[in-house]
Amino acid sequence: MPETLNKASAGAAETPAVTPVPVAAEKPRSLWSDAWRDLRRNPVFVISAVLIVFLLVVAAFPGLFTSVDPDHADLGKHYLGVPSYSHFFQEDWFGYDVQGRSIFARVLFGARASIIVGVCVTLFVTLLGGLVGMLAGYFGGWFDSLLSRITDVFFGIPLLLGAIVVLNAFTHRTIWTVVLALGILGWTQLARVMRGSVLTVKQADYVQAAKALGAGTGRIMFRHILPNAIAPVIVVATIALGGYIAAEATLSFLGIGLPPSTVSWGNDISSGQTVIRTAPHVLFFPSAMLSLTVLAFIMLGDAVRDALDPKLR
Amino acid sequence: MTIIEESATVPAPRAGDDKGGPLLEVRDLHVEFHTRDGVAKAVNGVNYSVDAGETLAVLGESGSGKSVTAQAIMGILDMPPGKIPQGEILFRGQDMLKMSAEERRAIRGRKIAMIFQDALSALNPVLSVGYQLGEMFRVHQGLSKKDAKVKAIELMDRVKIPAAAARVSDYPHQFSGGMRQRIMIAMALALEPDLIIADEPTTALDVTVQAQVMDLLAELQREFNMGLILITHDLGVVADVADKIAVMYAGRIVEQAPVHEIYKRPAHPYTKGLLESIPRLDHKGQELFAIKGLPPNLMKIPGGCAFNPRCTMAQDVCRTDIPVLHQVTEQDGTDLVGRGSACHFWKETIHG
Amino acid sequence: MGRYVARRLLQMIPVFIGTTLLIFLMVYSLPGDPVRALWGDRPADPQAMARLRHEYWFDRPVLAQYWHYLSNVVTGDFGTSFVTGRKVIDVMAETFPVTVRLALVAFAVEVVVGLSLGLLAGLNRGKTWDKLVLVITLLLISIPIFVLGFIFQTIFADQLGWVTPTVQNSDDISQLILPGVVLGSLSFAYIARLSRTSLAENLRADYIRTAIAKGLPRRRVVGVHLMRNSLIPVVTFLGTDLGALMGGAIVTEGIFNVHGIGNTLYRSINQSDNATVVGIVTILVIVYLLSSLLVDLLYAALDPRIRYA
Numbered sequence: 001m002p003e004t005l006n007k008a009s010a011g012a013a014e015t016p017a018v019t020p021v022p023v024a025a026e027k028p029r030s031l032w033s034d035a036w037r038d039l040r041r042n043p044v045f046v047i048s049a050v051l052i053v054f055l056l057v058v059a060a061f062p063g064l065f066t067s068v069d070p071d072h073a074d075l076g077k078h079y080l081g082v083p084s085y086s087h088f089f090q091e092d093w094f095g096y097d098v099q100g101r102s103i104f105a106r107v108l109f110g111a112r113a114s115i116i117v118g119v120c121v122t123l124f125v126t127l128l129g130g131l132v133g134m135l136a137g138y139f140g141g142w143f144d145s146l147l148s149r150i151t152d153v154f155f156g157i158p159l160l161l162g163a164i165v166v167l168n169a170f171t172h173r174t175i176w177t178v179v180l181a182l183g184i185l186g187w188t189q190l191a192r193v194m195r196g197s198v199l200t201v202k203q204a205d206y207v208q209a210a211k212a213l214g215a216g217t218g219r220i221m222f223r224h225i226l227p228n229a230i231a232p233v234i235v236v237a238t239i240a241l242g243g244y245i246a247a248e249a250t251l252s253f254l255g256i257g258l259p260p261s262t263v264s265w266g267n268d269i270s271s272g273q274t275v276i277r278t279a280p281h282v283l284f285f286p287s288a289m290l291s292l293t294v295l296a297f298i299m300l301g302d303a304v305r306d307a308l309d310p311k312l313r
Numbered sequence: 314m315t316i317i318e319e320s321a322t323v324p325a326p327r328a329g330d331d332k333g334g335p336l337l338e339v340r341d342l343h344v345e346f347h348t349r350d351g352v353a354k355a356v357n358g359v360n361y362s363v364d365a366g367e368t369l370a371v372l373g374e375s376g377s378g379k380s381v382t383a384q385a386i387m388g389i390l391d392m393p394p395g396k397i398p399q400g401e402i403l404f405r406g407q408d409m410l411k412m413s414a415e416e417r418r419a420i421r422g423r424k425i426a427m428i429f430q431d432a433l434s435a436l437n438p439v440l441s442v443g444y445q446l447g448e449m450f451r452v453h454q455g456l457s458k459k460d461a462k463v464k465a466i467e468l469m470d471r472v473k474i475p476a477a478a479a480r481v482s483d484y485p486h487q488f489s490g491g492m493r494q495r496i497m498i499a500m501a502l503a504l505e506p507d508l509i510i511a512d513e514p515t516t517a518l519d520v521t522v523q524a525q526v527m528d529l530l531a532e533l534q535r536e537f538n539m540g541l542i543l544i545t546h547d548l549g550v551v552a553d554v555a556d557k558i559a560v561m562y563a564g565r566i567v568e569q570a571p572v573h574e575i576y577k578r579p580a581h582p583y584t585k586g587l588l589e590s591i592p593r594l595d596h597k598g599q600e601l602f603a604i605k606g607l608p609p610n611l612m613k614i615p616g617g618c619a620f621n622p623r624c625t626m627a628q629d630v631c632r633t634d635i636p637v638l639h640q641v642t643e644q645d646g647t648d649l650v651g652r653g654s655a656c657h658f659w660k661e662t663i664h665g
Numbered sequence: 666m667g668r669y670v671a672r673r674l675l676q677m678i679p680v681f682i683g684t685t686l687l688i689f690l691m692v693y694s695l696p697g698d699p700v701r702a703l704w705g706d707r708p709a710d711p712q713a714m715a716r717l718r719h720e721y722w723f724d725r726p727v728l729a730q731y732w733h734y735l736s737n738v739v740t741g742d743f744g745t746s747f748v749t750g751r752k753v754i755d756v757m758a759e760t761f762p763v764t765v766r767l768a769l770v771a772f773a774v775e776v777v778v779g780l781s782l783g784l785l786a787g788l789n790r791g792k793t794w795d796k797l798v799l800v801i802t803l804l805l806i807s808i809p810i811f812v813l814g815f816i817f818q819t820i821f822a823d824q825l826g827w828v829t830p831t832v833q834n835s836d837d838i839s840q841l842i843l844p845g846v847v848l849g850s851l852s853f854a855y856i857a858r859l860s861r862t863s864l865a866e867n868l869r870a871d872y873i874r875t876a877i878a879k880g881l882p883r884r885r886v887v888g889v890h891l892m893r894n895s896l897i898p899v900v901t902f903l904g905t906d907l908g909a910l911m912g913g914a915i916v917t918e919g920i921f922n923v924h925g926i927g928n929t930l931y932r933s934i935n936q937s938d939n940a941t942v943v944g945i946v947t948i949l950v951i952v953y954l955l956s957s958l959l960v961d962l963l964y965a966a967l968d969p970r971i972r973y974a
Contacts (some may be wrong), residue, residue: 422880
């Protein structure tokens with residue numbers, strides 16, 4: 001083994017030259033358990049995880065935090081009124097929007113649409129992109145060329161642009177049409193990441209060993225390659241989740257995403273922009289919630305990447 | 314760390330004293346790395362010296378501190394996390410650790426040069442070898458791009474790279490391992506430095522190429538009368554080229570001696586173990602000797618002699634007292650010039 | 666090198682055909698009958714409708730329409746808008762330069778600000794500057810572009826009064842600076858982070874240690890040895906980012922009322938102006954393909970290992 005002491009100890013914990021001796025009794029560290037140990041100590045991870053759990057609870061049970069109906073409009077409650085910042089968790093905490101609806105309630109109930117779109121699109125693109133990337137990377141040759149060119153075709157259309165065109169084809173837009181529009185254009189990124197990752201892992205000795213021992217294609221793919229190739233995919237998918245939430249809001253903002261009747265941050269920002277100069281808080285609260293949500297997922301992805309990639313520690 | 318003063322007083326062999334001190338002298342050098350998991354003490358009081366035209370081989374396993382010492386001499390330690398809490402590195406009598414960054418830079422490459430182990434990663438992949446060689450002349454001597462290229466070709470000729478003029482614009486990945494290492498050597502030689510530090514220069518090479526590269530290095534060293542510090546874990550490489558040898562363990566020098574004596578009569582159980590673990594044809598069929606245990610954890614170096622948990626001769630004293638580098642003598646008490654052993658039982662080891 | 670370029674050009678052709686076909690199919694499956702829509706609420710003349718349908722190839726199968734379209738595009742004819750009656754190429758000639766200017770401003774912001782921040786952070790990894798850059802870029806990435814547009818509008822136009830809230834003259838490049846910054850902000854945050862990571866990673870490479878051991882001044886170590894290696898992933902990102910900039914232009918141009926391609930595209934989609942939509946998207950795809958080709962060539966220029974592979 002080359003003498004890597006200097007670099008290794010600069011890189012801290014993983015240094016083979018420095019650490020291993022008397023720790024035989026310690027439980028063996030795998031990439032994942034090591035990452036988990038790291039994550040728990042990382043404040044960025046803790047903050048983002050807490051935020052995300054909170055957002056998931058809000059999305060699932062907005063009624064836990066308010067009993068106000070987000071669609072209840074009372075034109076007597078004027079949007080020009082300043083929010084009552086001291087009225088914690090009350091109807092008028094964040095003030096009222098143009099139609100006299102409680103912004104606090106709408107911000108809470110709006111979480112559901114964003115979270116559903118974000119999670120579903122991410123699941124969709126991870127499964128589709130992961131599958132395409134895995135097949136292309138594993139089989140290689142003309143099959144890889146074909147899949148890669150198909151990926152290029154979809155990659156050539158900017159996400160937002162393509163989503164607008166797709167969504168225009170639907171007269172009845174729901175959350176699921178938005179998921180579909182973002183999904184069929186978004187999978188290419190993950191397919192590329194997965195393909196690259198599989199290509200690397202495929203060369204590994206343990207995969208060659210499994211082949212030499214006569215393991216079947218399916219077994220090699222899912223037992224040997226997948227667990228080792230999935231890490232970068234998870235990182236990219238987590239960060240992309242935040243991006244999809246932002247994309248949904250952008251589409252709704254353009255009036256082409258979720259139907260106006262759906263309570264969503266994008267729709268509320270869209271309606272808030274008309275009064276931005278007179279009542280900026282109408283725009284502010286849904287924007288802040290949206291940004292916070294996107295931020296949480298990006299931070300989570302960042303933290304997971306740092307934990308999984310010892311090179312960068 | 315109470316032992317430092319004692320070990321510092323042990324005289325290092327000084328061949329070139331009459332000419333105003335050795336070319337390079339390392340005195341009581343300490344290096345530690347401050348990491349998240351604690352402080353790793355990589356070098357714990359190293360003393361050695363090299364004269365012009367002399368070859369010192371520094372021997373040790375991974376983590377013994379041999380490379381870290383070299384990097385400290387070159388001034389290329391990553392600081393932080395690395396730290397040099399004490400010690401001196403005298404180059405022609407001047408302490409380099411007290412110099413300004415600019416003064417040290419002027420020495421690097423021009424007076425002291427280094428050859429790295431893995432030439433593929435040590436050469437910049439996106440620059441042609443001609444550029445990387447010529448850079449030495451452009452930066453240190455202010456040569457023009459064109460003149461530097463001519464010099465680069467000369468250098469490549471000198472290290473016996475065939476068709477140098479044609480290959481000067483090629484990139485590192487286009488050369489074979491042996492050729493790349495020759496380029497590495499050429500780069501170190503470019504400005505005819507006084508001292509070259511070669512960090513395992515042949516480890517990454519095929520055995521057949523190893524000998525060629527070592528011969529080339531030794532030949533050029535003689536030609537320029539350079540000092541050479543050869544860092545290696547391979548006892549075989551050392552025997553042919555080195556004048557003297559320093560064996561390191563856990564950041565300390567445990568034994569030093571002129572090269573041939575150490576093979577005949579090691580004075581430290583660790584050196585003895587290393588020599589016995591070389592496979593030999595005349596011992597065919599016998600079980601191969603191996604030093605038991607693992608190198609020490611530098612965050613938790615064992616008390617007393619760091620080698621004691623692995624040593625077959627260890628007594629109670631070895632677990633409590635750090636041995637100083639004793640002057641090694643013949644049985645009758647006459648000094649063996651240039652020999653030292655940091656073992657409480659060096660007498661038993663060498664004469665027993 | 667020549668073979669490399671030729672191979673890349675050949676690979677572009679199926680992707681170009683595939684992408685334009687995909688767009689064509691998506692656009693022409695849009696609901697509504699554009700011919701019937703011309704008459705509005707009035708009763709339509711079946712003969713005139715049939716004549717128009719034939720004239721605009723609507724009575725042929727979609728694939729035939731596509732082939733007809735593609736062969737015209739090759740000769741530079743993007744067709745005539747059925748809704749406005751204008752030649753699509755004229756509409757694009759009018760709006761495209763505006764968006765190109767906008768994208769160039771955004772691109773310049775990305776490269777200059779993004780790389781400087783990345784350099785600042787990457788060379789001072791773990792220090793205050795690094796953390797500051799990380800926080801700023803994280804915020805920029807999290808704030809959706811339209812929200813950022815409003816924030817900038819409020820600060821720079823309404824509060825400070827430096828600029829007008831919307832662009833009055835789309836040909837005046839100084840008025841495009843604010844929308845350009847907004848458009849480029851997301852990407853420059855990515856570039857800052859990408860170059861930071863790349864620099865920090867390469868800073869630990871063996872060849873950097875060699876460069877220091879050669880006694881090179883720090884300027885040279887960073888400028889020559891570190892930068893070139895670290896720029897490779899950044900260049901890749903910049904290339905694919907052009908497409909994203911064009912997509913982002915739809916929103917930015919809407920907020921700042923820039924009469925560019927994004928605005929036109931958005932209006933055309935809402936008006937079911939298929940010819941214009943397909944024309945613009947075709948141009949965008951060509952821009953995307955050319956920029957990714959350029960990236961690959963740059964990539965090869967930066968990294969000899971690719972060139973000789």
